[in-house]
Amino acid sequence: MKGRQRETVKGIRALLAGEKRTIARIISAVESEDSEEILEHIFPHSGSAYHVGITGPPGAGKSTLVSAIAKRLLGKRKKVGIIAVDPSSPFSGGALLGDRVRMTDLALDENVFIRSMASRGSLGGLAQATKDVALVLDAAGMDYILIETIGVGQVELDIAQVCDTTVVVLVPESGDSIQAMKAGLLEIADIMVVNKGDREGCERLLTELKFAFEMREQKVGWDYPILKTTATEDEGVEELVVAIESHASYLSKTGRLEDERKKKLLLRIHELIEKRIRFHLKENIMPERDIIKLLDKMYERKLNPYRIAGQIARRIIRLADRRFV
Amino acid sequence: MISKIRVLVGKPGLDGHDRGAKVVAAALRDAGMEVIYTGLHQTCESIVEAAVQEDVHVIGLSILSGAHMTIFPRILKLLRASKAKDIMVIGGGIIPADDMKKLQRIGVHKLFGPGTPTSEIVDWIKDNAVKPKRPTTRKKKSVRKKVKKQVRKKIKKKSKG
Ligand SMILES: Nc1nc2c(ncn2[C@@H]2O[C@H](COP(=O)(O)OP(=O)(O)O)[C@@H](O)[C@H]2O)c(=O)[nH]1
Ligand SMILES: [Mg+2]
Numbered sequence: 375m376k377g378r379q380r381e382t383v384k385g386i387r388a389l390l391a392g393e394k395r396t397i398a399r400i401i402s403a404v405e406s407e408d409s410e411e412i413l414e415h416i417f418p419h420s421g422s423a424y425h426v427g428i429t430g431p432p433g434a435g436k437s438t439l440v441s442a443i444a445k446r447l448l449g450k451r452k453k454v455g456i457i458a459v460d461p462s463s464p465f466s467g468g469a470l471l472g473d474r475v476r477m478t479d480l481a482l483d484e485n486v487f488i489r490s491m492a493s494r495g496s497l498g499g500l501a502q503a504t505k506d507v508a509l510v511l512d513a514a515g516m517d518y519i520l521i522e523t524i525g526v527g528q529v530e531l532d533i534a535q536v537c538d539t540t541v542v543v544l545v546p547e548s549g550d551s552i553q554a555m556k557a558g559l560l561e562i563a564d565i566m567v568v569n570k571g572d573r574e575g576c577e578r579l580l581t582e583l584k585f586a587f588e589m590r591e592q593k594v595g596w597d598y599p600i601l602k603t604t605a606t607e608d609e610g611v612e613e614l615v616v617a618i619e620s621h622a623s624y625l626s627k628t629g630r631l632e633d634e635r636k637k638k639l640l641l642r643i644h645e646l647i648e649k650r651i652r653f654h655l656k657e658n659i660m661p662e663r664d665i666i667k668l669l670d671k672m673y674e675r676k677l678n679p680y681r682i683a684g685q686i687a688r689r690i691i692r693l694a695d696r697r698f699v
Numbered sequence: 700m701i702s703k704i705r706v707l708v709g710k711p712g713l714d715g716h717d718r719g720a721k722v723v724a725a726a727l728r729d730a731g732m733e734v735i736y737t738g739l740h741q742t743c744e745s746i747v748e749a750a751v752q753e754d755v756h757v758i759g760l761s762i763l764s765g766a767h768m769t770i771f772p773r774i775l776k777l778l779r780a781s782k783a784k785d786i787m788v789i790g791g792g793i794i795p796a797d798d799m800k801k802l803q804r805i806g807v808h809k810l811f812g813p814g815t816p817t818s819e820i821v822d823w824i825k826d827n828a829v830k831p832k833r834p835t836t837r838k839k840k841s842v843r844k845k846v847k848k849q850v851r852k853k854i855k856k857k858s859k860g
Contacts, residue, residue, distance in 0.1 A: 394748075394751055394752060394781075395751050395781065395782060395783060397752075398751055398752050398753065398754035399754055401754065402705075402754045406702040406703070407702070462733075463728060463729070465729075466728065466729050466730065466731045467703070467731045468703075468727065468728035468729060468730060468731045468732050468733060468734065469728060469733045469734065470724055470725065470728045470734050470736060471733060471734065471735045471736065472736045472738075474735060474736070474737050474738070474749060475736065475737065475738035478737070478738065478741065478745060481745035481748055481749055482742075482744055482745055482748055487752055488749070488752055488753075489752060489753065490733075490735050490753060492703070492733045494703075
């Protein structure tokens with residue numbers, strides 16, 4: 375065995391044993407480099423963790439809630455991985471990752487692994503590498519992986535593509551349910567939570583949400599829970615954990631867990647192929663130095679991008695015009 | 700994809716305000732670093748555990764309580780116990796020159812006195828935070844180049860045929 379390979383095998387073994395420093399190092403590698411080779415080694419050991427996404431506007435109490443949920447799960451002797459995503463500054467590329475402040479009680483628990491991630495330019499509420507980081511934690515033996523999205527208030531639909539159960543957290547001050555409907559939040563929610571139950575306006579929001587959900591087309595068999603929590607007081611959290619567990623058992627009983635996970639795998643293949651092809655396109659098929667002349671002509675309106683793209687795409691498709699699987 | 704310098708900024712011990720720590724954290728972010736902010740009243744144990752899990756290059760501590768002679772040695776000891784000696788430790792606060800010397804002798808990498816411009820801290824970290832070796836299987840550059848060449852050849856062949 376070559377030195378590098380030996381190091382990888384050693385790394386994987388330590389990862390599977392749940393060795394924290396190794397987990398952390400591999401996550402960094404996955405976050406910053408092309409690490410498909412190491413992910414190939416990790417993938418066979420994944421698939422047993424249940425993924426729960428927590429999304430909602432900033433300040434809704436997502437981190438506080440994640441911490442409270444994690445505590446309950448730890449009480450049930452589960453291992454919990456937490457990924458908390460915060461935005462990178464588009465100007466400096468830096469980030470201030472502060473979700474840990476709400477999770478200090480957990481920090482020393484043997485069975486928890488918390489990782490803060492910066493979005494690194496990705497939109498949609500997660501970072502590009504979040505899926506792969508979850509894969510690493512999955513292989514490291516976590517029973518649950520809780521993923522907190524950025525919460526910039528826009529549509530953060532990526533979360534539903536990573537998680538088995540998506541929890542949408544709203545608060546009385548985050549505006550009315552109509553806004554949540556507009557943002558598509560109701561569509562991605564498997565469980566709806568109104569947090570800050572100690573605040574005014576909570577009951578009204580609950581009623582509005584119940585009404586909005588009744589209007590919605592029901593996915594068969596799953597009765598959307600709409601729950602009230604006060605994360606800071608640990609109120610309603612047990613009910614939320616129960617709701618997550620019953621959603622999990624609903625999914626697996628109906629076979630939907632398998633279906634949905636297969637859909638996610640298909641999506642993953644597409645993403646990975648696209649990533650490679652995009653790179654290949656830029657570097658090899660149409661390197662920048664060759665395209666400059668075309669750009670000049672387009673700028674003068676002698677050529678148009680639709681025609682050029684069409685021609686190049688047709689040639690690429692012709693080359694690849696057969697099935698590969 | 701990109702590699703980033705990651706820094707944990709924490710405030711161990713009992714003293715109550717973290718304005719200085721927050722100012723430094725913001726300056727590091729504005730310099731392009733990823734800053735994990737852990738908040739007030741952290742124990743040394745939780746700081747080191749967080750630093751390990753977050754895989755930071757540097758731990759930066761703000762200590763105003765005068766407890767620096769117990770906190771820094773404890774952090775260093777815990778890092779050694781976690782096999783994480785390569786994580787650098789720096790700090791700021793009111794620390795007498797004698798103590799500074801002692802602390803740097805036992806392995807604290809750098810201490811900044813009160814009123815140090817944040818740019819100085821940024822520059823120091825940029826100059827000193829080296830990427831630790833990671834268990835990765837990325838192919839060597841020469842190998843990658845070779846593969847790329849082969850692929851290009853194949854495509855050329857195909858487009859001719
Ligand atoms: N009154 C009240 N405050 C809460 C509750 N849950 C969280 N908070 C506070 O809301 C603020 C934002 O919480 P955080 O968890 O950081 O929100 P995030 O941005 O969604 O992750 C913090 O000051 C929390 O202490 C709650 O149930 N009631
Ligand atoms: Mg948060």
